[in-house]
Amino acid sequence: MADFKSVLSEQMIKDFAENEVKPLAQEVDEQERFPVETAEKMAKMGLFGIIIPREYGGAGGNYNMYISAVEELSKHCGTTGVILSAHTSLCAAPILEYGTEEQKQKYLPDLASGKKIGAFGLTEPNAGTDASNQQTRAVEMEDHYLLNGSKIFITNAGYAETYVIIAVTGKGPKGPEMSAFIVEKAFPGFSIGKKEKKMGIRGSSTCELIFENVKVPKENMLGKRGDGFKIAMKTLDGGRVGIAAQALGIAEGALQSTIAYVKSRKQFGKSISGFQNTQFVLADLATRVEAAKLLVYAAVDAKQNKLPTLSVKAAQAKLYASETAMEVTTKCVQLHGGYGYTREYPIERMMRDAKITEIYEGTSEVQRMVISGALLRK
Amino acid sequence: MAKNVWVFCEQRDGELQSVAIELLGVARELADKVNEKVVALLLGDGVSAKANDLVAYGADEVRVVDHANLKHFVTEYYAQAVTQLVKANDPNVVLFGATSIGRDLAPRLSARLHTGLTADCTKLEMDEAGNLFMTRPAFGGNLFATIICPEHRPQMSTVRPGVMKKPEFDGARKGDIIQETINWDDSKAVVKVVEEVKETKNVEKIEDAKILVSCGRGVKDVAPAFDVAKKVKGTVSSSRSLVDSGIIEHARQVGQTGKTVRPQAYLAFGISGAIQHLAGMEESEYIVAVNTDVNAPIFKVANLGIVADANAVLKQLDKIL
Amino acid sequence: MKIIVCIKQVPNTTEIKIDPVKNTLIRDGVPSIINPDDKTAIEVALQLKEKHGAEVVVLTMGPMQAEKALREALAMGADEAYLLSDRAFAGSDTLATSTIIAAAVKKLGADLVLCGRQAIDGDTAQVGPQIAEHLGIPQITYAAAVDYDAEREVLVVKRQFEDRYQTLEAKGLCLVTVLSTLGTPRYMNVWDMVAQDEKEIGIITFADLDLDKANIGLSGSPTKVKSTATKQFDKTIETVELDPEGAARAIVDALKARHLI
Numbered sequence: 001m002a003d004f005k006s007v008l009s010e011q012m013i014k015d016f017a018e019n020e021v022k023p024l025a026q027e028v029d030e031q032e033r034f035p036v037e038t039a040e041k042m043a044k045m046g047l048f049g050i051i052i053p054r055e056y057g058g059a060g061g062n063y064n065m066y067i068s069a070v071e072e073l074s075k076h077c078g079t080t081g082v083i084l085s086a087h088t089s090l091c092a093a094p095i096l097e098y099g100t101e102e103q104k105q106k107y108l109p110d111l112a113s114g115k116k117i118g119a120f121g122l123t124e125p126n127a128g129t130d131a132s133n134q135q136t137r138a139v140e141m142e143d144h145y146l147l148n149g150s151k152i153f154i155t156n157a158g159y160a161e162t163y164v165i166i167a168v169t170g171k172g173p174k175g176p177e178m179s180a181f182i183v184e185k186a187f188p189g190f191s192i193g194k195k196e197k198k199m200g201i202r203g204s205s206t207c208e209l210i211f212e213n214v215k216v217p218k219e220n221m222l223g224k225r226g227d228g229f230k231i232a233m234k235t236l237d238g239g240r241v242g243i244a245a246q247a248l249g250i251a252e253g254a255l256q257s258t259i260a261y262v263k264s265r266k267q268f269g270k271s272i273s274g275f276q277n278t279q280f281v282l283a284d285l286a287t288r289v290e291a292a293k294l295l296v297y298a299a300v301d302a303k304q305n306k307l308p309t310l311s312v313k314a315a316q317a318k319l320y321a322s323e324t325a326m327e328v329t330t331k332c333v334q335l336h337g338g339y340g341y342t343r344e345y346p347i348e349r350m351m352r353d354a355k356i357t358e359i360y361e362g363t364s365e366v367q368r369m370v371i372s373g374a375l376l377r378k
Numbered sequence: 379m380a381k382n383v384w385v386f387c388e389q390r391d392g393e394l395q396s397v398a399i400e401l402l403g404v405a406r407e408l409a410d411k412v413n414e415k416v417v418a419l420l421l422g423d424g425v426s427a428k429a430n431d432l433v434a435y436g437a438d439e440v441r442v443v444d445h446a447n448l449k450h451f452v453t454e455y456y457a458q459a460v461t462q463l464v465k466a467n468d469p470n471v472v473l474f475g476a477t478s479i480g481r482d483l484a485p486r487l488s489a490r491l492h493t494g495l496t497a498d499c500t501k502l503e504m505d506e507a508g509n510l511f512m513t514r515p516a517f518g519g520n521l522f523a524t525i526i527c528p529e530h531r532p533q534m535s536t537v538r539p540g541v542m543k544k545p546e547f548d549g550a551r552k553g554d555i556i557q558e559t560i561n562w563d564d565s566k567a568v569v570k571v572v573e574e575v576k577e578t579k580n581v582e583k584i585e586d587a588k589i590l591v592s593c594g595r596g597v598k599d600v601a602p603a604f605d606v607a608k609k610v611k612g613t614v615s616s617s618r619s620l621v622d623s624g625i626i627e628h629a630r631q632v633g634q635t636g637k638t639v640r641p642q643a644y645l646a647f648g649i650s651g652a653i654q655h656l657a658g659m660e661e662s663e664y665i666v667a668v669n670t671d672v673n674a675p676i677f678k679v680a681n682l683g684i685v686a687d688a689n690a691v692l693k694q695l696d697k698i699l
Numbered sequence: 700m701k702i703i704v705c706i707k708q709v710p711n712t713t714e715i716k717i718d719p720v721k722n723t724l725i726r727d728g729v730p731s732i733i734n735p736d737d738k739t740a741i742e743v744a745l746q747l748k749e750k751h752g753a754e755v756v757v758l759t760m761g762p763m764q765a766e767k768a769l770r771e772a773l774a775m776g777a778d779e780a781y782l783l784s785d786r787a788f789a790g791s792d793t794l795a796t797s798t799i800i801a802a803a804v805k806k807l808g809a810d811l812v813l814c815g816r817q818a819i820d821g822d823t824a825q826v827g828p829q830i831a832e833h834l835g836i837p838q839i840t841y842a843a844a845v846d847y848d849a850e851r852e853v854l855v856v857k858r859q860f861e862d863r864y865q866t867l868e869a870k871g872l873c874l875v876t877v878l879s880t881l882g883t884p885r886y887m888n889v890w891d892m893v894a895q896d897e898k899e900i901g902i903i904t905f906a907d908l909d910l911d912k913a914n915i916g917l918s919g920s921p922t923k924v925k926s927t928a929t930k931q932f933d934k935t936i937e938t939v940e941l942d943p944e945g946a947a948r949a950i951v952d953a954l955k956a957r958h959l960i
Contacts, residue, residue: 004766004767004770004896005770005892005893005895005896007767008767008770008771008774008887008892008895009892011771011887012774012886012887012888012889012892015886016886041886044885044888045886045887045888045889046888046889046890046892047889049889049890050889054890054893058890059888059889059890059892059893060893061889061892061893065889065892065893390860390862390863450865451860451865453828453837453838453840454837477860477861478840478841478859478860478861479860481824481825481840482828482838482840482841484825485793485823485824485825485826485827485828485829485832486828486829486831486832486838488793488794488825488829488921489794489797489828489829489832489833490832492794492921493794493921494792494794494920494921494922495793495794495825495922496922497793497821497822497823497824497825498822498823511925515822516820516821516822516927517710517712517715517820520712520715520716520929521927521928521929522927522928522929523924523926523927524924524925524926524927524928525922525923525924525925526922526923526925527921527922527923528923529921530921568837568869568870568871568873569837569839569867569868569869569873570867570868570869571865571866571867572855572865572866572867572868573865573866574863574864574865574866575863575864575865575866576862576863577862577863577864588959589954589959589960610954610959610960611960634822642957642959643953643954643957643959645950654713664953664957666950666953668946668950672938672940677938680938682949682950682953683938683939684938684939684940684941684946684949684950685938685939685940685941686940686941686942686943686946687943690943690946691943691946691947691950693943694943694944694946694947695947695950695951697947698947698948698951699951699960
């Protein structure tokens with residue numbers, strides 16, 4: 001029976017990705033347009049609530065189902081993949097894991113149904129990889145926190161209505177004390193700033209968030225006061241599995257379309273798939289993709305079973321999968337020759353989309369710090 | 379013992395449908411094989427005058443049920459009429475057109491009469507003992523199955539329109555015309571026809587065209603095809619892909635999920651010739667195929683195969699015609 | 700309202716190819732799908748459920764693998780699923796199949812029976828009307844639109860013909876076969892996907908039904924397959940490579956030679 005479920009889940013998301021996501025991918029990229037219609041269809045299918053338990057309106061599915069959805073969507077469109085990943089891993093997951101019962105009751109049903117999309121705000125102009133250097137402040141008042149500052153490079157910004165925001169609430173023993181808050185788009189003083197023009201995932205909305213005297217009710221603090229940095233880091237551990245899946249999907253999609261291309265493209269009187277160079281390159285790429293897949297699903301297993309190894313597994317999965325995506329797409333463009341450099345084929349878009357996976361939710365260098373840190377701590 | 383070959387002769391608004399005539403042709407062949415009669419069933423309201431035409435097309439006998447209940451096609455009334463006639467006369471074969479009427483009525487009757495039914499046949503043959511061999515496509519036209527119904531009578535089948543050849547009209551033929559009376563059971567006819575609306579489509583009927591200019595995926599712009607069709611007094615048809623992409627209306631589609639055509643000339647432009655398409659046009663008398671791919675299956679059924687760009691050829695044809 | 704939707708699991712015939720050497724069907728690796736018209740019937744049932752409230756029950760006959768088709772229907776939002784599976788059913792033609800399905804519908808009870816117009820493997824369109832006759836209920840085939848008038852308690856159906864349509868009304872239990880053009884079936888959804896995993900598929904066997912062995916299976920089928928053949932093409936022609944001008948001239952010459960223009 002479990003077999004039918006995995007077969008059918010795969011079919012569900014595959015049919016959707018091929019029929020609804022693939023045809024829009026080029027347009028979304030060219031026009032730098034957030035695919036609202038796709039998000040609505042995803043909502044109807046419950047994709048935004050896969051991991052949310054049924055008592056909060058979700059499907060009560062597992063991480064495997066969620067991650068394979070990100071992977072499958074990303075095969076055709078990296079933009080669509082990250083919309084789901086940011087919503088689920090960076091917003092729904094921390095509320096689910098650290099939220100009070102009231103917060104879960106209030107926020108999760110709309111996130112599960114996709115009525116509201118979620119986002120996460122940590123990065124600031126002066127706090128990228130050095131995430132602890134936060135400038136955004138939340139000052140405790142009588143019945144609320146007064147939030148001031150800004151965030152940049154926020155995925156889903158503008159389209160999201162529910163945000164998990166990290167801000168400094170005071171001084172801690174080892175530096176600034178940080179806390180996490182659930183901030184609604186409708187809160188007065190909260191506005192969306194500059195929209196970034198990007199190299200890849202151009203349909204994904206990436207904007208600045210501006211907080212000017214935003215009154216955040218005290219009951220919207222996520223976790224305990226001072227837990228903000230921990231929550232952010234744990235959330236990113238989960239997020240990295242999603243980005244690793246996005247990278248894996250991009251690599252798989254690139255490989256698939258390149259295989260089709262080399263079979264049809266003829267040079268010197270035969271298909272270029274007949275040349276050993278093509279064959280060997282494809283063999284190496286397919287092997288890397290398979291290795292990335294194993295790492296991604298090992299991290300999924302750690303996340304699903306709440307294993308302490310998650311942090312390292314997620315870092316390894318993201319490091320390897322994103323570098324694989326970059327290598328696969330670059331070499332696939334090469335196999336396409338001149339056509340690969342044109343926008344007539346999707347492969348150049350996949351290469352541009354792949355690059356971000358080495359950067360966001362922790363650069364490859366950050367992943368290496370996480371992995372080596374765990375190795376040397378002992 | 380069951381005998382004679384019956385044809386349910388479909389009419390709409392009193393007009394005999396082409397498939398009814400086609401079926402009289404094949405019924406004649408089958409009946410002659412065993413020296414039996416061709417019996418035409420003519421059901422409708424105010425249709426008796428058409429009975430003579432059925433004789434002229436080969437019926438030896440026409441059984442007419444002319445009744446207000448049969449004004450519109452209502453499954454139950456039509457089923458009652460045919461059932462009573464079949465039970466009273468024990469035919470060996472009953473044929474129906476595989477239309478939206480025949481394919482509604484025939485299965486209902488087969489269950490009521492407890493006999494076999496073979497759908498959408500493209501070939502019918504009979505042995506001396508009166509056994510009918512019914513050949514039909516299956517699996518999207520990939521497979522042909524020959525079906526028999528050895529122990530039940532009548533042997534019934536629906537036959538695909540456009541496949542059987544129409545017989546010649548012979549006004550001198552003689553036949554019996556019998557007016558039948560049916561015992562109607564109104565209590566069973568519970569589906570009410572609220573309205574019936576004829577859909578007047580501007581589309582020329584591709585199944586009646588002498589020449590078809592047919593476009594497939596390889597045709598980027600269908601406008602020249604319409605011009606060419608106009609100049610040769612033909613009609614534009616298409617393969618499934620252009621219908622699926624909304625470029626051409628479904629009524630023009632040839633093939634398994636469209637119509638079966640047998641024009642005098644079928645000009646296939648940019649059609650690769652999937653088996654589902656070939657099933658709908660391979661009986662055409664003369665087939666021209668234009669395609670850039672020398673390996674396209676359409677060339678297997680073409681009388682004249684031309685490896686060239688369909689778009690350029692269409693434009694050129696438009697110019698010189 | 701309890702709606703029974705009769706579905707069939709079929710090979711995706713668009714992916715079937717012919718082995719050019721052995722001249723047989725290659726069925727290996729061809730995926731099994733819910734017959735497209737039947738999937739639309741599921742969609743119609745789910746829409747009626749959303750609009751008027753209904754219990755949607757899917758029913759199929761086939762080998763145990765057909766459970767996948769039923770589970771897909773559950774993952775689309777159907778409430779219950781039953782599989783008719785028994786060795787005694789094997790080899791049934793359309794009449795025998797309809798006899799078995801009708802017995803199951805009778806046992807399960809329904810206020811409306813929906814079927815697809817026809818299956819893409821057999822293309823017969825016969826089982827629906829035959830089920831209706833066995834049950835002694837009216838049929839409406841070729842439905843291009845289906846709606847329920849809750850106030851008058853009548854089903855309103857647009858019945859499509861090649862050249863016209865009828866608007867039909869039926870009160871009480873009836874069977875409707877729907878065209879796939881009626882509506883695009885929804886995708887499966889995550890909620891029902893997870894929920895179906897906890898549902899049991901009801902298995903219905905010969906012993907569960909009021910059936911006479913003489914009317915079912917191979918021996919109870921009036922029609923028999925005598926032989927099958929794959930397509931053969933006998934035309935052998937020459938294919939020529941021409942420039943557009945030459946091609947156009949060749950076509951015009953050929954049509955003139957046949958006095959067509």
